[in-house]
Amino acid sequence: MSASSPRIPVPGQDLSEIKWRPFCYRCWRAKILCLCNHVRPVENRVEILFLQHPNERTMPFNTARLAHLSLPNSRLVHGLRFDGTKVVQELVTRKDRVGILFPSSEAKQLSEAPPDLETLVIIDGTWREARKMIYLSPSLLEFPHYAFVPEKPSNYRIRKEPKDEFISTIEATVTALRAIDKDPSKYQELLDLFDRMVDRQVDFMRMNNRPGRRKCRREDAFNLEFLEGILFGCPPAERLERLREFTDEQLSGMGNIARELFGIEDIRSSAPLRSPESSE
Numbered sequence: 001m002s003a004s005s006p007r008i009p010v011p012g013q014d015l016s017e018i019k020w021r022p023f024c025y026r027c028w029r030a031k032i033l034c035l036c037n038h039v040r041p042v043e044n045r046v047e048i049l050f051l052q053h054p055n056e057r058t059m060p061f062n063t064a065r066l067a068h069l070s071l072p073n074s075r076l077v078h079g080l081r082f083d084g085t086k087v088v089q090e091l092v093t094r095k096d097r098v099g100i101l102f103p104s105s106e107a108k109q110l111s112e113a114p115p116d117l118e119t120l121v122i123i124d125g126t127w128r129e130a131r132k133m134i135y136l137s138p139s140l141l142e143f144p145h146y147a148f149v150p151e152k153p154s155n156y157r158i159r160k161e162p163k164d165e166f167i168s169t170i171e172a173t174v175t176a177l178r179a180i181d182k183d184p185s186k187y188q189e190l191l192d193l194f195d196r197m198v199d200r201q202v203d204f205m206r207m208n209n210r211p212g213r214r215k216c217r218r219e220d221a222f223n224l225e226f227l228e229g230i231l232f233g234c235p236p237a238e239r240l241e242r243l244r245e246f247t248d249e250q251l252s253g254m255g256n257i258a259r260e261l262f263g264i265e266d267i268r269s270s271a272p273l274r275s276p277e278s279s280e
Helices: 063-070 086-092 127-136 138-142 169-181 188-208 224-232 236-243 248-262
Strands: 002-004 022-024 047-052 074-078 098-101 119-124 145-147
Touching: 047 063, 047 169, 063 074, 063 169, 063 188, 086 138, 119 127, 119 169, 127 138, 169 188, 188 248, 224 236, 224 248
Parallel strands: 047 074, 047 119, 098 119, 098 145
Antiparallel strands: 002 022
């Protein structure tokens, strides 16, 4: 499902002047960065319960949501305090079969988790946010805690992790499930989706790396309507002329995203380009 971007207008701003970006509310990303068509569900025996800090919900690099979309046996709950909530009350009734992925001083290795583990709770937020969520919900301290040592550094090339052993939520989820299932090759679909997200974001950053562009300002960022206008809204000669205004780095990003979204192999082709909608 796509709709207008959930931006909040500035007081006194003329709503008619706002150029809303098409937005996907399923993967919670701008439509030009939507990854829904690349989600490949993978069955997971142990339920994953994501407790997500409110700040993470609107982050553009929301990997917990991608993991949730990929795992049928998962839940995603937003909040800061969870004591007294139905979700935690239900977990308490089967405490011995629930674990928290959190590297506390009492944490055991995931390899020591009981074979009848039913639910693994993953705290989604920065290290500071996750620690705050744990200690604002004392009930979470009563569950067994588990941890692991990542096999390799994160592939989060668009976001600097504080330490080499810190990895993204989706990478942590895959590592945890592989340890529980004792299958080091399973859940590769989630990592492929994560890599695709990173590559797509790198391409988007390339497109927006242009003189005069104000950083973090959505109104002058590349959007789907602008890209479609260049690719499909003008004759080939005019399209080629407009593309000459962009740098090689920008053209590389545009070409990659056009290939991802529309299946176009060469945006600088002299032949007319057709969008998927026009070819149906």
